[in-house]
Amino acid sequence: MSYLAKPKFHHPAIPVNELGFTHRDYEGAISTLCAGCGHDSISAAIIHACFELSIPPHRVAKLSGIGCSSKTPTYFLGQSHGFNTVHGRMPSVLTGANLANRELTYLGVSGDGDSASIGIGQFVHAIRRGVNMVYIVENNGVYGLTKGQFSATADQGSKSKKGVANADSPIDMVAMALQLGATYVGRSFSGDKAQLVPLIKGAFEHRGAAFIDCISPCVAFNNHAGSTKSFDYVRAHNAALNTLDVITGRAPITADYEPGESRTVRLHDGGSIRLRKLDASHDVTDRATALSAIHRHNAAGEIVTGLLYCEEDSHDLHDRLGTVDGPLNRLGAAELCPGVEILERINASLR
Amino acid sequence: MPIESINEFVVRFANVNGSGSASANQLFARCVMRMGVPVAPRNIFPSNIQGLPTWYEVRISGEGHLGARGGTDLLVAMNPQTWQDDIAALEPDGYLFYDSSRPIPKVQFRDDINIIGMPLTEICNARYKEPRLRQLFKNIIYVGALAALLDIELTVAEQLISEQFKGKDKLIAPNIEALRVGHAYAKEHFACPLGIRVERADNVGDRIFIEGNDAAALGAVYGGATVCAWYPITPSTSLAESFMAYCKRLRADKATGKTKVAIVQAEDELASIGMVVGAGWNGARAFTATSGPGISLMQEFIGLSYFAEIPAVIFDVQRGGPSTGIPTRTQQADILSCAYASHGDTKHVLLLPEDPHEAFEFGALAFDLAERLQTTIFVMLDLDIGSNHRLCKPFTWDSERSYDRGKIMTAEQLEAGETFGRYLDVDGDGVPYRTLPATHPRRGAYFTRGTTKDRFARYSEEGPDYIENMERLLRKFDTAKSLVPPPVETRGPRQASVGVIYYGSTSPAMHEAADLLRRDGIDLDLLRVRGFPFCGAVLDFIEAHEHVLVVEQNRDGQLRTLIQVECGVDPARLTPILHYDGNPITARFIRAAIDRAVRPVAQGHREKVDS
Numbered sequence: 001m002s003y004l005a006k007p008k009f010h011h012p013a014i015p016v017n018e019l020g021f022t023h024r025d026y027e028g029a030i031s032t033l034c035a036g037c038g039h040d041s042i043s044a045a046i047i048h049a050c051f052e053l054s055i056p057p058h059r060v061a062k063l064s065g066i067g068c069s070s071k072t073p074t075y076f077l078g079q080s081h082g083f084n085t086v087h088g089r090m091p092s093v094l095t096g097a098n099l100a101n102r103e104l105t106y107l108g109v110s111g112d113g114d115s116a117s118i119g120i121g122q123f124v125h126a127i128r129r130g131v132n133m134v135y136i137v138e139n140n141g142v143y144g145l146t147k148g149q150f151s152a153t154a155d156q157g158s159k160s161k162k163g164v165a166n167a168d169s170p171i172d173m174v175a176m177a178l179q180l181g182a183t184y185v186g187r188s189f190s191g192d193k194a195q196l197v198p199l200i201k202g203a204f205e206h207r208g209a210a211f212i213d214c215i216s217p218c219v220a221f222n223n224h225a226g227s228t229k230s231f232d233y234v235r236a237h238n239a240a241l242n243t244l245d246v247i248t249g250r251a252p253i254t255a256d257y258e259p260g261e262s263r264t265v266r267l268h269d270g271g272s273i274r275l276r277k278l279d280a281s282h283d284v285t286d287r288a289t290a291l292s293a294i295h296r297h298n299a300a301g302e303i304v305t306g307l308l309y310c311e312e313d314s315h316d317l318h319d320r321l322g323t324v325d326g327p328l329n330r331l332g333a334a335e336l337c338p339g340v341e342i343l344e345r346i347n348a349s350l351r
Numbered sequence: 352m353p354i355e356s357i358n359e360f361v362v363r364f365a366n367v368n369g370s371g372s373a374s375a376n377q378l379f380a381r382c383v384m385r386m387g388v389p390v391a392p393r394n395i396f397p398s399n400i401q402g403l404p405t406w407y408e409v410r411i412s413g414e415g416h417l418g419a420r421g422g423t424d425l426l427v428a429m430n431p432q433t434w435q436d437d438i439a440a441l442e443p444d445g446y447l448f449y450d451s452s453r454p455i456p457k458v459q460f461r462d463d464i465n466i467i468g469m470p471l472t473e474i475c476n477a478r479y480k481e482p483r484l485r486q487l488f489k490n491i492i493y494v495g496a497l498a499a500l501l502d503i504e505l506t507v508a509e510q511l512i513s514e515q516f517k518g519k520d521k522l523i524a525p526n527i528e529a530l531r532v533g534h535a536y537a538k539e540h541f542a543c544p545l546g547i548r549v550e551r552a553d554n555v556g557d558r559i560f561i562e563g564n565d566a567a568a569l570g571a572v573y574g575g576a577t578v579c580a581w582y583p584i585t586p587s588t589s590l591a592e593s594f595m596a597y598c599k600r601l602r603a604d605k606a607t608g609k610t611k612v613a614i615v616q617a618e619d620e621l622a623s624i625g626m627v628v629g630a631g632w633n634g635a636r637a638f639t640a641t642s643g644p645g646i647s648l649m650q651e652f653i654g655l656s657y658f659a660e661i662p663a664v665i666f667d668v669q670r671g672g673p674s675t676g677i678p679t680r681t682q683q684a685d686i687l688s689c690a691y692a693s694h695g696d697t698k699h700v701l702l703l704p705e706d707p708h709e710a711f712e713f714g715a716l717a718f719d720l721a722e723r724l725q726t727t728i729f730v731m732l733d734l735d736i737g738s739n740h741r742l743c744k745p746f747t748w749d750s751e752r753s754y755d756r757g758k759i760m761t762a763e764q765l766e767a768g769e770t771f772g773r774y775l776d777v778d779g780d781g782v783p784y785r786t787l788p789a790t791h792p793r794r795g796a797y798f799t800r801g802t803t804k805d806r807f808a809r810y811s812e813e814g815p816d817y818i819e820n821m822e823r824l825l826r827k828f829d830t831a832k833s834l835v836p837p838p839v840e841t842r843g844p845r846q847a848s849v850g851v852i853y854y855g856s857t858s859p860a861m862h863e864a865a866d867l868l869r870r871d872g873i874d875l876d877l878l879r880v881r882g883f884p885f886c887g888a889v890l891d892f893i894e895a896h897e898h899v900l901v902v903e904q905n906r907d908g909q910l911r912t913l914i915q916v917e918c919g920v921d922p923a924r925l926t927p928i929l930h931y932d933g934n935p936i937t938a939r940f941i942r943a944a945i946d947r948a949v950r951p952v953a954q955g956h957r958e959k960v961d962s
Contacts, residue, residue: 058791080796081787083798085655099635103789104633121619125618321615322609329634330634331577336577
């Protein structure tokens with residue numbers, strides 16, 4: 001969009017977080033995506049969430065695959081190491097990075113082409129392994145960089161810019177993530193910052209595989225009448241299950257909802273998510289309810305959004321593998337090499 | 352006249368897969384080794400699990416020849432399905448040992464062999480009630496009988512059984528008893544020993560007996576690997592499984608019981624190498640183990656590792672190709688696909704171990720090289736080395752040795768204001784500095800990508816940036832020449848006009864062939880290549896010999912091609928000697944092929960020298 005360098009100065013009264021950072025410290029390079037792209041709103045929501053959570057930017061590793069969405073990590077968290085991997089393979093690279101150092105925060109950004117088509121296998125297996133990560137799919141139903149082909153999340157009957165209807169059934173990544181054992185699952189809309197920011201915050205605070213499907217209209221190729229992933233269509237058919245607030249630490253909870261309307265979900269480090277229910281029948285800690293909500297709203301032609309599922313006492317891949325508490329990449333020869341004496345014993349056992 | 356030989360013969364066991372023969376056959380091989388006689392066993396296992404044929408060939412060689420010889424002197428025929436072919440392959444005047452419980456018509460034997468029938472099934476059925484025990488002890492009983500027939504010390508076999516079942520002590524007595532039953536029967540019914548027999552010697556020394564995959568896995572433990580991501584594929588699976596077993600013992604944190612390693616069985620080879628690349632990017636020593644088809648699947652990531660400069664180690668246990676080829680047979684057929692793996696201009700470092708000793712050495716070294724060079728290092732085993740027990744020098748480790756983590760810029764250096772350019776060639780060796788994620792709150796972060804970038808890791812599509820980067824990568828590859836293990840040269844007592852280049856599992860057969868050819872009047876100088884990129888010694892060797900042969904186990908002469916291309920050698924200067932039927936190359940094959948190729952040249956040279 002623009003090749004101008006971003007100015008470094010900012011308003012002297014700009015708010016700072018607990019670490020003394022302003023939201024500018026969480027920004028990246030200027031976006032090169034199309035003006036009005038939904039992805040830029042998601043980048044802004046990530047910046048906002050990290051700022052509000054006071055996450056040290058350099059403690060985040062941001063990884064992506066290939067595609068418009070996968071370009072976005074350049075546009076946020078400039079102080080974080082980033083890795084633009086290969087098409088559809090972000091989940092495996094993120095898994096490996098996480099194995100190397102369990103102490104960092106891992107943010108995987110992908111798109112519907114990257115994660116629902118070429119990379120669906122890697123998406124599936126990273127979720128079922130319970131890799132501790134925030135996995136965001138910026139879902140626009142089309143291939144943007146190659147100019148407008150349908151992706152695997154495009155709804156059946158949804159029309160391309162050229163007016164051709166999509167014949168194939170869509171993949172619902174949220175339903176898949178639930179079925180695969182993701183321990184934090186949400187769906188949102190890039191045009192609904194009020195919902196998206198807390199959803200991302202909750203994902204960052206969650207331990208385990210946190211998956212967010214964020215519908216993010218493509219202004220260039222999928223924002224026309226007849227598309228089911230346009231701004232207008234999503235606004236008109238959005239069925240939010242809840243609104244949420246993420247509370248870090250052990251801040252007192254001041255209830256201002258009617259009994260039965262709210263629900264508090266514990267997070268592993270002492271924080272919590274406070275939900276205001278918009279759909280009284282939805283139990284956010286029940287996987288089956290979440291799946292049935294998706295199907296029910298689908299049948300009604302609605303797109304269900306909000307926090308669909310959250311497991312309170314979740315585990316991650318490192319728990320399952322029983323790895324040591326510290327990062328593996330910090331261990332040296334003293335901790336890793338069994339030494340000469342043991343080698344001599346092994347030699348002796350092989351004669 | 353039956354074959355007569357002390358300590359130089361081949362025993363071939365023809366078994367049914369899943370019958371429990373593997374451990375009995377291995378016991379037999381170990382007995383010979385414990386008597387101080389070198390032994391080289393080989394599994395020949397078609398791709399199936401139960402009920403189908405499998406063979407175990409044991410070459411016994413007092414002279415220490417560990418390559419496959421070809422031919423069988425004693426056949427232990429325990430599989431009726433393969434009876435005819437097995438008998439046909441027996442050397443004239445060889446020995447047939449078989450289960451005579453069921454009468455076999457005379458036409459199914461040969462007249463020119465010596466037949467030893469023992470009613471193994473009958474003996475077992477009389478002694479054991481349970482079908483599984485009948486099966487298992489039948490194997491031990493034939494080992495006992497073979498001990499008598501080949502003059503193997505029974506005490507040696509008993510000692511090995513006691514060691515094998517240590518901790519499951521109640522199994523020791525019945526196994527020893529079965530062994531003695533076989534031994535006593537053979538003593539009573541046959542003229543023991545046969546013309547071929549084992550005589551105690553002292554030719555094993557302090558060597559160890561281990562599979563190459565097992566050794567490579569131990570090398571990865573010693574080399575500090577903390578992440579292993581893999582996908583099952585024959586014949587590499589046992590490498591990852593062996594790594595798991597070693598880590599269980601050697602990587603458990605004593606205080607907490609937690610483990611200092613992460614091992615993930617991935618969903619496919621793409622994910623395996625993806626995890627390795629992710630872990631390498633984040634500063635862990637990571638590897639995967641695979642075989643040819645896995646290498647094909649990993650191509651894109653290997654290119655990313657090359658271009659984004661991320662340490663990774665791949666153990667490639669080569670098998671017959673192309674495509675799925677002959678998955679349970681050996682070849683050296685991935686040399687080119689690894690050396691030039693991926694799209695674009697790429698070249699990769701290969702290490703070529705000859706046996707388990709070097710599989711351990713290079714297995715550990717690969718992790719230092721991967722971090723030093725920030726790229727993928729291939730350790731090229733093959734099925735012959737990987738899946739067979741091989742006698743080799745014991746493993747060694749320098750107690751002072753630490754890991755070479757390569758050029759990693761620290762928080763202190765960044766704090767002190769040192770210039771950090773991820774792809775900046777500060778030292779002139781083509782190797783840039785890297786930072787690990789979370790090193791410093793404000794400095795040293797960069798964006799890793801496979802696409803073109805400038806020396807400060809900023810996205811760039813500019814031609815000069817691309818060329819500068821690609822040329823630096825070539826300088827880096829040049830640096831690798833001095834870091835990979837140098838070739839090993841073996842010169843004969845006389846100056847030879849014929850030089851032979853070979854590598855990997857061809858080694859024992861090549862040495863044996865060179866001895867045989869020397870006796871035939873053909874002298875050879877040998878050069879064993881142990882790494883790619885090639886250093887100057889390879890070209891020097893070629894220039895110093897009138898006739899140069901390249902012996903390898905593939906159809907297309909892949910190392911020969913690599914030498915031609917990378918050293919700029921005229922193809923006419925390099926004569927290929929190729930063996931690729933899936934069986935390990937033999938000295939007999941090499942001897943005949945070299946004889947055909949060089950007799951006029953070598954003899955002419957001898958005449959010149961002698962006159």
